[in-house]
Amino acid sequence: MPTLVHEYDWPDRVVVGTVGRPGERTFYLQVRHGARSTSVALEKEQSVLLAEKMDELLDEVSQNPDHPATAPKDVPAELVDSDPLEQPVEEDFRSGALGLGWDPRTAQIVIEAFALEVSDEGDVDSDEDAAYEPSEVLRVRIPVGTARAFAQRTREVALAGRPICPLCARPVDPDGHVCNLLDDR
Numbered sequence: 001m002p003t004l005v006h007e008y009d010w011p012d013r014v015v016v017g018t019v020g021r022p023g024e025r026t027f028y029l030q031v032r033h034g035a036r037s038t039s040v041a042l043e044k045e046q047s048v049l050l051a052e053k054m055d056e057l058l059d060e061v062s063q064n065p066d067h068p069a070t071a072p073k074d075v076p077a078e079l080v081d082s083d084p085l086e087q088p089v090e091e092d093f094r095s096g097a098l099g100l101g102w103d104p105r106t107a108q109i110v111i112e113a114f115a116l117e118v119s120d121e122g123d124v125d126s127d128e129d130a131a132y133e134p135s136e137v138l139r140v141r142i143p144v145g146t147a148r149a150f151a152q153r154t155r156e157v158a159l160a161g162r163p164i165c166p167l168c169a170r171p172v173d174p175d176g177h178v179c180n181l182l183d184d185r
Helices: 044-063 144-159 178-183
Strands: 004-009 013-019 026-033 036-042 093-103 108-115 136-142
Touching: 004 026, 013 044, 013 144, 026 044, 026 136, 036 044, 044 093, 044 108, 044 144, 093 136, 108 144, 136 144
Parallel strands: 004 136, 036 093
Antiparallel strands: 013 026, 026 036, 093 108, 108 136
């Protein structure tokens, strides 16, 4: 079966946002161009790593004197997007892997999200003999300023979750935490 590719060049909006309360949130990479949109479910860790790697790539592009593009170090105010995800959020697929790259033809950052493939038994497919071909892929090309704003927002969304316990460095649930119980003894 051929791969279904959701491709966006110069989208109107690309953000990471969440649905649910802290500790039970689902993260989504959401892209919209006109009336067309795609929402891909991510793990929190995937979102954070994507933002970190995007900033690293933007810094690398800016530091290369032979490179024709430069990325702003600070996020341009007009690119800040603090609006919630567009509703209703309908998951197109869950991402199993993410890719990040540079398109020299357009001087844009490229984000790719590949569908997590699950077998009929509910296990993640890992047939190493077969060539991996995901059922769906999201491919988004965005300019460097938008990419910097995307990375900043993604970090803010991830940090808006549960506070981190200073004793064990794990998230503290709203209903309590094992370290809190130890302190009460």
